[in-house]
Amino acid sequence: MQLKEFKKTKLSEKDLEKYQATLNEFYKKKTLHNDQLFIAKNKLLNEEITKDTFKQMKAKNTEIAKEFTASLKSTMFKDNLKNATKVVENINAESPEYLEANNELTEAKRLYEEFQLIVKEKGRSAKVVKFNNLAIEVENLHFRYNPEFPLVLKNVNFTINHGEYIAIIGHNGSGKSTLSKILIGVLTAEKGIIKLFGNVLNSQNIAQIRQFLGIVFQNPDNQFIGSTVRADIAFGLENKRIEPKEMPGIIQQAAEKVHMEEFLDHEPLNLSGGQKQRVAIASALALNPDILIFDEATSMLDPKGKREVKEIMVNLRNQRDKTILSITHDMDEILNADKVLVMNNGELVRYGTPQEVINDEGFLESIHLGVPFIAEVENELIKAGIKLNKTNSMDDLVKQLWKK
Numbered sequence: 001m002q003l004k005e006f007k008k009t010k011l012s013e014k015d016l017e018k019y020q021a022t023l024n025e026f027y028k029k030k031t032l033h034n035d036q037l038f039i040a041k042n043k044l045l046n047e048e049i050t051k052d053t054f055k056q057m058k059a060k061n062t063e064i065a066k067e068f069t070a071s072l073k074s075t076m077f078k079d080n081l082k083n084a085t086k087v088v089e090n091i092n093a094e095s096p097e098y099l100e101a102n103n104e105l106t107e108a109k110r111l112y113e114e115f116q117l118i119v120k121e122k123g124r125s126a127k128v129v130k131f132n133n134l135a136i137e138v139e140n141l142h143f144r145y146n147p148e149f150p151l152v153l154k155n156v157n158f159t160i161n162h163g164e165y166i167a168i169i170g171h172n173g174s175g176k177s178t179l180s181k182i183l184i185g186v187l188t189a190e191k192g193i194i195k196l197f198g199n200v201l202n203s204q205n206i207a208q209i210r211q212f213l214g215i216v217f218q219n220p221d222n223q224f225i226g227s228t229v230r231a232d233i234a235f236g237l238e239n240k241r242i243e244p245k246e247m248p249g250i251i252q253q254a255a256e257k258v259h260m261e262e263f264l265d266h267e268p269l270n271l272s273g274g275q276k277q278r279v280a281i282a283s284a285l286a287l288n289p290d291i292l293i294f295d296e297a298t299s300m301l302d303p304k305g306k307r308e309v310k311e312i313m314v315n316l317r318n319q320r321d322k323t324i325l326s327i328t329h330d331m332d333e334i335l336n337a338d339k340v341l342v343m344n345n346g347e348l349v350r351y352g353t354p355q356e357v358i359n360d361e362g363f364l365e366s367i368h369l370g371v372p373f374i375a376e377v378e379n380e381l382i383k384a385g386i387k388l389n390k391t392n393s394m395d396d397l398v399k400q401l402w403k404k
């Protein structure tokens, strides 16, 4: 092949982008069909569809998988490289076009190498689409740790709108942490469907869907990986292959959100519990998840630490751009929530506003939970014959009492 001819047919960066876009589209199509197949599997278990319908869906899936595999085997970039090699082989080193031909070969090589990376990645870099504004939908969720053990979650159903702050409460062992582990994909449901922004969670897409989620655990000492606060926040970013030049800005912003920007070069060891949890929150925020789960993030902190972390959580709620799930034993915290999800013995027994849950006389006691301090005070005052309107706010209560 001659240089002139090659230049007419050669592939460019644009072709590479097009190829990547095609793979991404395929990947999305494949995951969407996997979602549907996953739902169908559940329906089959519940005998809502026939085996034949399921088989047909499965066949369709196989077809899509075949097309996908075929597009992964494209030879265009290899052919392009072969042609460029031939051009260089055929050209005389004295020729004025020699340098240009060599440059073409270098470019063809680069394109081929990038193509190989794209193939390896199989379109997974495709951004997960948000199909709706429902951060979490849980349907008919069942779970047990072992086939011989009893169910730890029994037919749990709920929906959370994006931007809501949900407190999850329940007695020890009621299944709260298990639920959060299923949501982040550490545990797999035995039966049931979980959707995040309309994407059905399954073993194929969990890595991608996790982009939506961040979690902060209970123990401030078990969450550190880095030797400084900065390194710790950077760790997650490196895992997500964020451009190194963007990192300092992201780290700074995340640290500012939890008021830890002055501690970026400190060693985690020397921080207080509350500060450590704030760094854990910053590390989660740096990845910009839409949903944040706090699994008793304040329970191991002293009163000051608790206050600090709760304040951050309330700030996050007020911005309304994140969905927050807070698993807590702190009954005062539920007053910050839009809704309270109450678990008891593996079942969701109540899902309503804090007022609805607190004002339901005897309900919290019946499942061995206390009531928030303010509700306790109000109940005692009412018992003592003082007439007042129940309120969530201590200020409000004090005002009412002053008027008397």
Ligand SMILES: Nc1ncnc2c1ncn2[C@@H]1O[C@H](COP(=O)(O)OP(=O)(O)OP(=O)(O)O)[C@@H](O)[C@H]1O
Binding pocket: 145, 152, 170, 171, 172, 173, 174, 175, 176, 177, 178, 179
């Ligand atoms: N790894 C495990 N293997 C077997 N059973 C487990 C495991 N983890 C939890 N369980 C059981 O599952 C049930 C629910 O536990 P889970 O940790 O979800 O409760 P929880 O509501 O988070 O409790 P707590 O308030 O104490 O944190 C409990 O009966 C518990 O004993």
Ligand SMILES: [Mg+2]
Binding pocket: 176, 177, 178
């Ligand atoms: Mg727990």
